[in-house]
Amino acid sequence: MTSINNNAYDGFRTFSWLEDLSGVPLDKINFIIVYMISFAIAGLLRSSLSAEKVKPETRHAFCIIFGLILGYFAFGKYAMHLIGFSTICYGVITTRDPKLIHIEVFIVAALYLSYLHLHLQILNYGTYTLDIRGPIMIMTGKVTSLACSLHDGFARPEKELTVMQKEHVIRKRPSLLEYYSYLLSFLTIMAGPGTFYDEYMDFIHNRRIQEEKLQNKNFSERELQFSINLATLKKVCLGTVFLVLLYVFLHTYDIQNMTDDEFLKNTSMFYKIWCLNILASIHRLNYYFAWVFVDAICNNAGFGFNGFDENGQIQWTLVTNVNVWEIEIAPNINAYIKNWNKVTIRWLKLVVYERVPRFKIMITFLTSTIWHGFYAGYYLSMMHGILYYYAARSIRRHVRPYFLGSKVLKCLYDLLTMVVTRIAMSYFTVSFIVFEFQTAWKIYRDVYFFHLIFPVIGVLLVPILLPANETITISEVKNVDSERNNNKVDS
Incomplete structure (x- = not known):
């Protein structure tokens, strides 16, 4: 059975005293701290650093700087892979033929990620520890989707594209600042979601909301801010509930026992099925918390606007990763x-x-x-x-x-x-x-x-x-x- 091994964790140990106090592993504590800081500073992107008040370059730089700072806090020396991975892939994007760029970027990203998987799997075999593989997995999704969209925009006629490919097609290579902001943004660096490049650029320039304001004269700024606050509050509360449930489950059920010979021999079939269901539920709660809370972080920054539902209510579901x-x-x-x-x-x-x-x-x-x-x-x-x-x-x-x-x-x-x-x-x-x-x-x-x-x-x-x-x-x-x-x- 797998275990948590904080000796393999390379992030900052400033808050190790919280681990002793709460019994929660340090990597999970740092993960939550990063989320709390991200949530707090995300609000600046729709207030003093909104698209109406500052240039896109300022918003890009802000997202990159805090993405790297928080990445270094969470992953220590392994944060260098954030720069290494993104830089190598950018070299491929800017120098290779658009006809093959989607294949070549996919191969390079997959090889880099596979190296990290194998290296850390050998180094920390069978342990649950927060490590750099998570962010690189997210970045792999981002950079390969970007390469495919560039390939669709430069090397394929529009009539050959599917509906989804037309929706995300890109006809201009990103600048270095835009690219690093997309991959390294603090909003999604920890647990995703791996948003598409066109959607992220729309957020930086506030295009979706501005287009809606032009089309809908009744779409007021007050209504917009209220909807953001409401969506954010709901998701923060829901994420907190999942975090509490996760803590309760982990202290109620000792999942390690499921692989013990004595447990498997002396328990009934129905109880084993029940325990398997509990194990799966605990696993889902980890992701429910991470994805719902990162959705709240993005929404707090003004990222996630997805039009109106059938009842005329504003939807903040563009980056929602789980229902x-x-x-x-x-x-x-x-x-x-x-x-x-x-x-x-x-x-x-x-x-x-x-x-x-x-x-x-x-x-x-x-x-x-x-x-x-x-x-x-x-x-x-x-x-x-x-x-x-x-x-x-x-x-x-x-x-x-x-x-x-x-x-x-x-x-x-x-x-x-x-x-x-x-x-x-x-x-x-x-x-x-x-x-x-x-x-x-x-x-x-x-x-x-x-x-x-x-x-x-x-x-x-x-x-x-x-x-x-x-x-x-x-x-x-x-x-x-x-x-x-x-x-x-x-x-």
Whole structure:
């Protein structure tokens, strides 16, 4: 089982006394401190350093300087990789042919990140410690999406571009200041999200909001500031709740026991499944806190405006990386993936999925796994993810139509798939958390590989036993849609 090892942590130890006082590891304390400082200074970007008061160059410099200061505080000497990685990739962007720039930048970034993964995996094997790999992973997403957008803008006719590629196309190479600001900004350097270059430039120049003001005369500055404050407050409160829950869970459940032979031998199947679910929940809480709070940091700076929703309310969701409620009630793995690490999913779609000619799903999963690192558990999770994906798609196609005859059956189907998805994702997560193939295999073996039975049936047997019947599918969908319309039920 993995452990936390603060002896491997290279960040500042100024607040080590808080570790002794609270029992929280120092790297986590520094992470929270960086978030608090980032949140405080982010407000300057929409007050004294707003786009209306200072030049873009000033905003860029501010983001770079504090990005490097906070990076050095959190990662110590390893912060040099922030400069090293970004500089090497910029050299490729500015000197190479746009026809191949997306491939060459991807290779250089992947090799640099892979070196760090392997180096730190060997140095600190099997430990959970805040290190430089996180920021470099985020920067890899940024620089490869930038290279793809430049390739689309310089080397491809517009008629060949997909909708997403047209949305993010770039027709002017970034200056050195713009580039470093995009990659090193304190807003997203710790935990992302890996925003797209055009979106970040829109924020620096305040384009989205200014365009909305020109189009909507009723869009007042007072309304804008109120919406920012409200969105920020909600996300800070929600992030705090996740942090408290994480602290409570960690002190209530000793997850280390899950790999003990005595635990595996003397506990029931149902309790093991329950503990796997708790393990997955704790893992999600880490990310819920990080992503929700960084969303609040960006919003506090005025970054994240995403137009209006159907009710006319201002949305601050552009850099939202997770939909917590949608994940917790996800009826299938597709819905889970869609709402988890959303910006990374957009990156994978732009950089990988829309550019490879064949085996799109498998290559995208593999890219995501390599991006995370080289622990065997990651690749075991990847294989589970691919199997679950195809099983969910098969069941939706071959089984779901038989449950669309009435609202009751449909609700029953959704409830069952929600429970199954939650259990499946617990198994999917465990090998990702424990890192090691042997440890994950021991857990799977002691639950009799229960998690593989239904996916295998879904992929291999369901299409044979229940061949897709288009007549049933179409007629039943029409029936349930008619019933929903009559009862004004939102699908």
